Amino acid sequence: MGHKVVVFDISAVRALWETRVKKHKARQKKEEERLEKSALEKIKEEWNFVAECRRKGVPQATYCKNGFVDTSVKLLEKLERNTLVRQGVLAKDRDKRSSPFVFELSGEHWTELPDSLKEQTHLKEWHIHSTLIQIIPAYIELFQAMRILDLPKNQISRLPAEIGRLKNLKELNVSFNHLTNIPPELGDCENLERLDCSGNLELTELPFELSNLKQVTFVDISANKFSSVPICVLRMCNLQCLDISSNNLTDLPQDIDRLEELQSFLLYKNKLTYLPQALLNLKKLTLLVVSGDHLVELPTALCDSSTPLKFISLLDNPIEKTQSEDVDEILESEQERQHFDKEFMKAYIEDLKERESVPSYTTKVSFSLQL
Numbered sequence: 001m002g003h004k005v006v007v008f009d010i011s012a013v014r015a016l017w018e019t020r021v022k023k024h025k026a027r028q029k030k031e032e033e034r035l036e037k038s039a040l041e042k043i044k045e046e047w048n049f050v051a052e053c054r055r056k057g058v059p060q061a062t063y064c065k066n067g068f069v070d071t072s073v074k075l076l077e078k079l080e081r082n083t084l085v086r087q088g089v090l091a092k093d094r095d096k097r098s099s100p101f102v103f104e105l106s107g108e109h110w111t112e113l114p115d116s117l118k119e120q121t122h123l124k125e126w127h128i129h130s131t132l133i134q135i136i137p138a139y140i141e142l143f144q145a146m147r148i149l150d151l152p153k154n155q156i157s158r159l160p161a162e163i164g165r166l167k168n169l170k171e172l173n174v175s176f177n178h179l180t181n182i183p184p185e186l187g188d189c190e191n192l193e194r195l196d197c198s199g200n201l202e203l204t205e206l207p208f209e210l211s212n213l214k215q216v217t218f219v220d221i222s223a224n225k226f227s228s229v230p231i232c233v234l235r236m237c238n239l240q241c242l243d244i245s246s247n248n249l250t251d252l253p254q255d256i257d258r259l260e261e262l263q264s265f266l267l268y269k270n271k272l273t274y275l276p277q278a279l280l281n282l283k284k285l286t287l288l289v290v291s292g293d294h295l296v297e298l299p300t301a302l303c304d305s306s307t308p309l310k311f312i313s314l315l316d317n318p319i320e321k322t323q324s325e326d327v328d329e330i331l332e333s334e335q336e337r338q339h340f341d342k343e344f345m346k347a348y349i350e351d352l353k354e355r356e357s358v359p360s361y362t363t364k365v366s367f368s369l370q371l
Contacts, residue, residue: 101145106130113137121145129153134178141165152176152196164188175199175220176335184209187232194218198243199338201225211235222246222266223338234258245269245289246338257281267291274298285309 101124103117110131118139125148134155140146141162148171149163156177163169164185169192176199186192187209195216197203203224210232217240219233226247233242234255241264249270257278264287272290274297279285286308302309 101125102127104128108132118142124148126150131155136160136163138162144168147171149173159183159186161185167191170194172196176339179203182206182210186210187212189213191215196220197224199223199335201334201338206230206232208232214238217241217261219243223335229253229256237261240264240284242266245291252276252279254278260284263287265289270294275302280307283308 101122103120103123103126105113105126105128108131110133112133112135113128118137121142122145123143124145126146127148127150129151130153132155134157136151136156136159138160139162140160143166146166146169149166149169150171150173152173152175154177156174156179158179159174159182161183162185163172163183164187166189169189171194172186172189172192173194173196175196179197179200180202182197182203184207187207190212192213193215195210195213195218197206198220199222201224203221204226206221208231210230213232213236215238216236217238219236219239219241220243221230221233222243223246226244226249228249229242229244229252233239234253235258237258238261239259240261242259242262243264243266245266246269249267249272251272252267252275254276255278256276259282261284262282263284265282265285266287266289268289268291270291271294273294275290275295277299279288280299280301288302288309301307
């Protein structure tokens with residue numbers, strides 16, 4: 001019995017499979033188009049975005065517009081990207097600080113400054129953060145070459161009067177400590193340019209003597225208990241950036257226009273019900289951040305396209321503790337919550353500045369008032 005030889009036409013088999021592949025790709029494309037048009041896919045995207053926002057502790061009002069989730073606003077990505085950039089900057093700063101004129105200290109195992117520090121009076125910078133140190137010693141007056149005092153996130157409860165002897169001091173950062181007052185002697189630091197007292201939670205006023213700080217361009221006193229803009233701040237004639245958000249302000253002084261050089265004014269999370277007409281006299285003001293929760297009145301000219309202002313309205317509704325257990329883990333304390341708010345606001349403002357190239361009529365975000 002002979003063998004049967006089966007002969008295949010290779011071209012016919014190839015054509016068959018090519019046809020099947022084409023049909024499969026066509027079905028895939030049709031399914032993708034269907035999903036793009038499907039409301040379920042959009043709802044899934046929105047829920048994933050909302051879940052991520054809640055996990056990171058982002059207020060609902062920030063990612064909603066007129067009741068709808070706005071997933072086109074890449075605030076979370078911006079926040080994370082800024083964190084990475086900041087880490088890179090810190091690494092570069094760390095390299096720069098590897099100098100005999102810079103002193104660094106961090107970690108909760110530190111409860112007081114080392115005794116050897118008082119012998120290093122040649123130092124120009126102190127960078128002390130995240131320690132349990134409560135007191136800055138009086139011998140700080142020996143450091144006459146001091147330019148930068150960077151002391152955030154410690155347990156500092158008071159600053160010594162001797163700090164006023166640092167005539168060359170340019171930057172003072174005592175944010176997120178436990179200060180209840182600022183020594184009036186700080187007003188003798190005539191070359192000071194940057195002052196950050198944010199996040200101390202209990203500061204209610206600044207001494208009038210700080211009016212002597214005519215070189216200051218940046219003041220941050222956010223996350224405290226100020227009921228009004230300090231008089232000394234109104235006399236800082238070169239002030240360009242003022243952050244007094246998360247306080248107890250109910251109104252702004254009528255002479256706020258004394259700050260002729262002011263460019264950025266942050267007022268969110270206060271109790272303002274109106275904005276004074278004097279704001280229109282600040283000809284260099286380009287950025288005004290106001291929480292719209294309590295606003296019922298504002299000068300209509302502020303919305304005029306001829307002004308250099310960019311308006312940001314933030315409703316800043318508080319996050320209920322029952323919303324997410326992850327939020328409780330992230331925001332363990334009032335200081336941590338305030339710190340997160342500040343980081344988020346920085347990301348928001350930087351995102352706004354990146355959109356400078358779009359037409360001017362789209363660069364303003366109008367106030368959303370709840371009357």
